[in-house]
Each structure stands twice: as C-alpha cells, then as structure tokens.
Amino acid sequence: MSSVAQKKGFGATLWDWLTTVDHKKIGILYFLGGGFFFVVGGIEAMLIRWQLHKPNNDFVSAGLFNDLITMHGTTMIFLAAMPILFGFMNAIVPLQIGARDVAFPFINSLGFWMFFFGGLFLNISWIYGEVPDAGWTSYASLSLASPGHGIDFYAIGLQIAGGGTLMAGINFLVTIINMRAPGMTYMRMPLFTWTTFVASAMILFAFPPLTVGLFFLTFDRMFGGNFFHHAMGGNTIIWEHIFWIFGHPEVYILILPAFGIFSEIFSTFSRKRLFGYPSMVFATVLIGFLGFMVWAHHMFTVGLGPTANAIFAVATMAIAVPTGVKIFNWLLTMWGGSIKVTTPMLYALGFIPSFVMGGVTGVMQGAAPLDYQLHDSYFIVAHFHYVIVGGVVLAILAATHYWWPKMFGTMLHEGLGKVTFVFFFIGFHMTFLIQHWLGFWGMPRRVWTFMDGQGWNMANFISTIGAILMAVGVIVLVINIIITSVKNVRVSNDPWGDGRTLEWAIESPPVFYNFPTTPLVRGLDTVWIEKMEGNEAGYTAAEPVKDIHMPNGSIIPLFMSLGLFVAGFGAMFRTETSWGLPVLIIGLAFTFVCMSARSLIDDTGYYIKKDELLRDMKRKGGQA
C-alpha cells in the first residue's frame, strides 16, 4: 500500500473501512456508530417527552412507553455515550502519547464490530415488535416476568456489545502502559490520556460482573435457570447487586473521559498549564477506586439494614471530595489565564455549574434517609440527567468541536457551534431543572401518564419545550457538520493555535502512520514547550527516520462479531422453533472458525520503507 493519496472506487473504500485496523478510522467508525444510536435514543426521548407534555395523554400506550424508557436509557448509555467516548479515545489517545497505533489493532477493530452488532441486535427488537421493557436496570423481578422476547434482546445484545467494550478497555490499558513515546512518563501524560487510562481500568473491573449478570439472566429466561427465581431458591436481589456493582462504576467510566476532555479544553483556551496537575491525576484515580465502593446507594430502599445504608452513604459522600478538587482546579486553571471563548470553551464553562448541580443532588441522595423520600421520583430523573447530560453529553459536544479538525481535517463553523450550544444548554436546563420540583411534588418516575389537577401540568409542559430546544441544538450541529464537510476547507496542524498536547504537532488528519519519527517528550504539554522554544516542526524526534512496521487490515473481526450476532438469534428462538438450535451452533462455530483462522494464519504486517517516509516528509515540506 502506498502512502500517496489515491482515488479509490466506492467498493474499495467500503472494503477499506470494513477491514480497517487504523485507530483513527476505528475512532471515526465509533463516532458514527455512536452518533447514529445517539439520534435513535434522542428520538425515543422526544417521544417520551411528547407523551408527558399534558395530563392523560394517549400519544403512546403504557406498554410502548415502557419500551421507550428502557431503550432510551440502554441506548444512550451503552450505544451512544460509551462508543462516542471510545471514538475520541481511539482518535486522540495514541496521538497524545506519541504512538503509531493502539497495542492491539485487530482487537480494536473486533471491539468496534462487537459493539455495532450488539447495538444492532438490541434495536432489531423494534422491528421484531417485542422490545425490552424492564427499564435500563432490568431488575430481575420485572425482567423475568416480562413476556415475549424483549428482555432476551436486552440480555444478548448487551452481552455482545459489552464484550466489545471490555476488549476496548483492555486495549487502551495496554496501549497507555506500553506504547508511550520516550520521555512520556506517567506524570507527563495529558489528562485525557489519564482519564482514559483510569476509565479503562474501571471497565476491566466493572464489565465482568455485567457479563456474569447477563449470563445469569440469559440462563434464567432462555435455558431454565433459577438464579433470580425466589420460588426456586434463587434471589432476585442478587441481580440488583450485580447490576450496580457494574452500573455505578459505569457512570464513572462515562464521566472520567468527560473530565479529561474538559481538562484539555480549559488549559488550551485559558492558554495556561492545567492548575494542580498532580492533584487532578490523584483525584481521577481516587474517583476510580471509590466508584467501586458505593454501588449499594442505588439500593437504599431495598432494605439492606441501617448499618449497610450508613456505610454506603458515607462512602458515597466521600466521592464529592476528589470531584470538588477537580472543579476547583478547573476554576483555578482559568484564573489569570488569557481566556478565549471558543465553542469548546463555551461548553466547558457551561459544564461547571451544570455538573456541580448534578453532583450536589447526588450527595443529597447519598444521605440514605432523604433518599427514602427522593427514591423513584422525578428528582432522581433530574439528578442523573444533570450528571450525564450536563457532564458527559456536554463533553461529547465540546470534544466534537474541539477535535473535529484533528479527526476530519476541517473546522466546524464557530458561529453555528455557539448556536448549538445556546439551544442545547438552555433546553437542557429547561428540561431537567423543573424535574427536581416535579420530584418534590410527588411525581413518580417511569409513569406513562399522569392525571390532571395535581399541579404537574405546567412543569411537564416546560420540560417538553426544553427537550424540543435540545433537539433543535442537535439539528443545528448536524447542519453544521454537513456544511463543513461540503465546503471541505482543509486546516493546518494546530487550527486552534493554542494546542498543547502531541496531537497538535502533526497534520489534521494525521497520516496513517501518525508520526514519521517517534517524538521525544520533554515535559507536560509537549507541543507547548516546543512552540515556546521556537521549534516549528512541532516536536523533537527521538530517533532517525527508519522503516515503520504496520499491521494489515482484516475482515475477520467483522465476521467474528457477525457469528455472535447470528448465534444470538439462535439462542433466543432455541426452544420455540426448529431452526433455533442449529443457528445457535452454526453462529458460534463460525466465530470459532474465524478465531482459528486468525490464530493459524500468520499475518506479520508490512513495512513502510524509509524512502517512502522521506518522500512524504519532503512533499509536505514543499507544500508548507
């Protein structure tokens, strides 16, 4: 393969994307896949809000409403937020640590395709007409009683997607431990890399419980198991524990990369070193640890007893300390900085108050006695949307604007970006702020409609208008993306002009081998140091130009995931159809054949020759 750009036919391009193991392309695939599911989940949210905009509405039926809330939660957490964050991790982290790819490019591709087919499996439930309806938490007392195949779609779909996530997490751990450029010590890693590292470690410890829990659920529903059947000696509470042992770390897996994104944005656009970098790292790691010690705060009202509730309440409140450290560090990063209010910075500024509000209501619920009042009310809905939307989604939108030039080589329009922010930010607060009061006024969550005359009408109406404003914001973003892509104005290495970390030292988007020579890292904010010393090349090379070893693309990851996808249908229809069992066996066998093929056929990759690299570098030098 030549590194010189060539025009390719549609078929060749498609094949290239289906077989790619390049972390930048997989990043874009994650971004597009996650973006698609974000829109799907968003449409579900709009339907929910429209149903609730007036009392006694019959826009959707009660059953369909349950389907909608379940799929909205599941889709947004597993299929939108996580993959989009993985997209940014893939596209940016190897660049930030000066690596040419992730540690296991093949597994990286496998992780994406498993997420994609898992998400597809889950959403095929809409077409099949039997949709998961036990909430995203899928508590066993509900999910075992749910008729039809809805919950089966949930259990198997998440099993496949979760496997992909676990692979991606392990991959990032190995990449960050082993593939840092010379001089890139742990305490010189950019914060986004650090948060990716801690989030990946959390994935490593949190996803196996989910895998086990989902297998238990699958066995209970499809293979006659009794793990959660109380009448058969099982225990329905165990699902809740297993789910939250996974589920609580999961929300930190989402928010930590968001913290990383905002740390990068704050220091870039305050044009100042991140304040308290070591304490930021310490706080990140501490949040990672504490995240595993608090799961039972989701279960205060289950009746664990006062001792257990007290222990978990105190542990929960302790998390506010490292999070507070972070908030103050961001404020002090801006303090005395030369602040430039770009679109990403605007999101970062909006994030601080929004997330603090979500955090404070979190501590309120951490107080077990108060939680007895707030539990299962709209206050809870307001709280977790304040942390997830006010934290994670704002970070995703900020990173979309911030790293768009690095991922796609064009710059999103700043004006339209600000319009997106204004609509989304106002819409977000309008939707969810009032829901705190709805909770106080007694409106329970997960109800499909409410009666007139309880004083909830106006608040629900306001909430729905807010949701529409958020949708408008997202539509403006999509228009912005289309306009930018059509115009296709290429940008330079460091289009923001204030880049501090290694990704801004190379062209946008980077060549497929990223760095012609491995960079030498001389401190935190590598590129900033080089710029301050007048180095126009962007980075100092740690080695002479020499041949680069690259991995070959492969279609096997897609086939492996396809095998699991097919086997999933087999498992689901095993008892009621004659083709179920054979399909289950064929699907799994196909996956195993693909695995053997990968193991038995040596694929040692290829080399980019030194001459080719020198030619590339000269060509670029000539253009600049």
Added chain:
Amino acid sequence: MAEIEVYKRTPAEQAMLKKRAKQSMKGQIMMFSLMIFLTLISFSMVVAFESGVAGFSKYFIVPMLMLFAAVQVGLQLYYFMHMSEKGHGIPQMFMFTGALFGFLIPLTFATIVWW
C-alpha cells in the same frame, strides 16, 4: 526489517549477572524450604485437631490456615513469579486492586445478602 544486533557482555557485567543469578537461586531455595515447612505445619495442625490435642480448636486453626495460605500466595508471587523484580509496579497495582474488590464485594454479600 529489524536489524539483528549482537551484544557482547563485558566480563564485569557477566560477573554481576552471575552473582545476581546465584543470589536469586539462594533466595528461591530458602523460600521453597520455608513454604514446605509452612505446609507441614498446616497439615500437623489439622492432624492435631483431628486427634483432639488440647488447644487446637477449630477457631484457632481455621484463621491460622488462612494466614498461612495468604503468606504462601505472597511468597509464590514474589519469589517464584518474580513480582519483586523491577517493572512490575502496574501488574501489582492491578492485582491488588482486583484482590481488594474480590474480597470486599463477597464480604458485603456475605453480610447484607446472605446474612
């Protein structure tokens, strides 16, 4: 095309490496004896309990066996699986984190789910 470099150790290096290997061998043999000794004690305790020797109650030997087992795991990891050597910080951190969660979560289950 990675080039193959032949690196010749200096005599001083060779001597140092030899000395180090000898030390590590010595350590391993000592630890191996210690582990066999611990195993013998464990078995003797159980035998003593079975034959009703005074002072060897269940409440004494079960915690003692647990303690010895923990010591043995530690010795195994550090002396025979080379965790004491350089560059094992990250694996150690992950193992200890995993062990901590693996201890705390069943403890919680034992106390609040299956009391």
